[in-house]
Amino acid sequence: MNKRVVVDPITRIEGHLRIEAATDDAGKITDAYSSGTMVRGIETILKGRDPRDAWAFAQRICGVCTLVHGIASVRAVEDALQYEIPANAQIIRNLMIAAQYVHDHVMHFYHLHALDWVDVVSALKADPKATSALAQSISAWPKSSPGYFAETQKTLRNFVEGGQLGIFANGYWGHPEYRLPPEANLMAVAHYLEALSWQRDVVKLHAIFGGKNPHPNFLVGGAPSPISVGSGASAATALNIDGLNKVKDVITKMQAFVDQVYLPDTLAIAGFYKDWFARGEGLGNFLTYGDFPLKGHGGKESWMIPAGVILNRDLSTIHPIDLNAPGEIEEFVAHSWYDYSGGKEQGLHPYDGETNLHFTGPQPPYEQLDVANAYSWLKSPRWKGQAMEVGPLARVLMLYASGHEPTKQLAGMALGKLGLPLTAMFSTLGRTAARTLESKIVVDQMGTWYDELVANIRAGDLSVHNEALWDPSSWPGKAKGVGFMEAPRGALAHWIVIEDEKIANYQAVVPSTWNAGPRDEKGQTGAYEAALMDRHTLHDPKQPLEILRTIHSFDPCIACAVHVTDKDGEEMVQVKVR
Incomplete structure (x- = not known):
């Protein structure tokens, strides 16, 4: 029955x-x-509005993968009106999308999905020295000493003994389908907490290129921030050498975390759940x-x-x-x-x-x-x-x-x-592993895009926006286009129909x-x-x-x-x- x-x-x-x-x-x-x-209901809200403003509304469809609807929206308008955007703007968008991928995937693994595989309370039984040995056997990540894991365990014990698990509440702790040894659980809990701090640095890339995070700014026809060859207060509102150096630092930190924490943790945890590569x-x-x-x-x-x-x-x-x-x-x-x-x-x-x-x-x-x-x-x-x-x-x-x-x-x-x-x-775990592999592929590519952007600037190319069709009087009476991208969670596309300079359907x-x-x-x-x-x-x-x-x-x-x-x-x- x-x-x-x-x-x-x-x-x-x-x-x-x-x-x-x-x-x-x-x-x-x-x-x-x-x-x-x-x-x-945002699609309905957009009808009758200026297509160039659509991204600011559409981006609010989601606040997690915070930029993807903005990107899809500006691409839809650019496709409908046949905007060609400068190479620098394309690179900047690639870097912003790539940063969103890595940020989103790491946050998903540790804060949204890892607790399906990691028994947090079991970590209290772990031996910090054995946890340190385990961590050092799979990665060169510097935060792996016995003392570090002992402190993490102490913090967790304070949560449990106080009767307030806080961010770790409402789990099915003790469920027989949890298979990790206590030491692996403690290592994962430590990296869960580290990832919370790590993301504060990662979001700076969006703030530098788009002014803020969440919901960075965009612009039909290119990127919103002009490029300046100066530095300091005189170029504070533009993308300058100071901002570029910070972007490089963010990419370096992202790559280190993916290589030394995220990828090794995924493989270590997956090894205890191989049957989940055969279902789902x-x-x-x-x-x-x-x-x-x-x-x-x-x-x-x-x-x-x-x-x-x-x-x-x-x-x-x-x-x-x-x-x-x-x-x-x-x-x-x-x-x-x-x-x-x-x-x-x-x-x-x-x-x-x-x-x-x-x-x-x-x-x-x-x-x-x-x-x-x-x-x-x-x-x-x-x-x-x-x-x-x-x-x-x-x-x-x-x-x-x-x-x-x-x-x-x-x-x-x-x-x-x-x-x-x-x-x-x-499979279920294949899906999870693919997210990790993709993060490695994308974060490695980010360095190449960064180098291309710097090379363009050094060669004197400071263009980030195409204003050729910014005047609506040059638009056709009716146009339609599609803006597509691969958001962290998959294929995303916005279709727009423009009539008499306004959105007729979205x-x-x-x-x-x-x-x-x-x-x-x-x-x-x-x-x-x-x-x-x-x-x-x-x-x-x-x-x-x-x-x-x-x-x-x-x-x-x-x-x-x-x-x-x-x-x-x-x-x-x-x-x-x-």
Whole structure:
């Protein structure tokens, strides 16, 4: 007899996500349903506005991968109006996106996902000397002395004995599926705390290039900060030698942490959970839009991460993708709380997309989703009618399949140390490992981009913005374009339609819509749902650690920045912090 396990909300994510899983008497998941339980309305807010201002609104769709919607938005306008942006601006954007990747992946591993594998309370039983020996055996990271781990253990003990675990509260500590020895748990807890401090330095790169973090500034046609060859107070508002030196320092710190902490920790932890390289795959279909243009406006062939589709695990064939072609990218709402003017059964290309709310079913709180009808505020994106997984695993597989040598070498090293075949990547832990490998690939590339930027400046090229089409009177009466990128969580694209200098339609198809969306009109599951139905058995339905492991491996980011207004657009409430 099937039983329904409800996890609501899924914690340690951004936004609101509900998972329901049907299990048999042995606890095996036989069916799964993913429900986004909040509305994203910024697309509707953008209609009628100046396209050059769209990024500032669209960027607020998410506050975690804080710059990606801004990048997608400016690229959409540039594509619609055929802006060519200067090489320096392209490099600056690459560096900002790359920094977001590494920052986001490290934060996900330690603060959102590691606690699915690390038993924090078990660390109290660790021997600091043995922990030091373990840490030094896998890395040259300087913070690895017995005294350092003893102090970390003391801090943790104060939390526990005080009855306030704080940031480590609400875990399933003691669950039999935790397998790390106490020393590995203590090492991971220490690095969890270090990562909190590390990120303070990393975000400086966005502040230097974009003025602030979160939500750095952008500009249609280039980068917002002019370049100055001076220094000091006279060039304080421009990118100068002082700022460039700080950027180099940030990149150095990022690379050291990835090489000496993040990558070794991933391999060390994964070694205790090799069976998780054989479950949680799901779809077997992977999609990327491509990112990191290597020159000018460029075509897809000039992007470091290539675009394409991999079907049924077949890495020998990369299928091309066209974001403008009717019938390729479509969104369906058969099981979503939306409606289309032509009926719920049709799919719409984003240029023709609609965001019409149509909530039906039981009002929350509810015991179970009405899965036979609508059960999510997320739509169901499809490529040529097929469900796709997007994200770091899709990108690493695409790089591997396209013959990217650094990816092949790195994947070979990691899988070799774990004694696993390439097919192990199609899994829950494969998804997690891909995020780590990608961080190494990207952070190594950052030094090259930095050197190119400095070389351009030394050669006298200070251009960061193209003003050729800044005058709207030169625009066509109607234009449309798509701005795409690879956000940390996967393929992201914004489609814009411009008429008479204003936004006529705007649609964003975000990574977690691809992965977390509900079934479509054919009953095809989304990536979350399919992954949970791939060899999962719950040890204890009241402590569904297995569900969290696989869902967190996607790094869910459902939506944020929901603004509450009345029908006239006025604020309904203000919250003041005293």
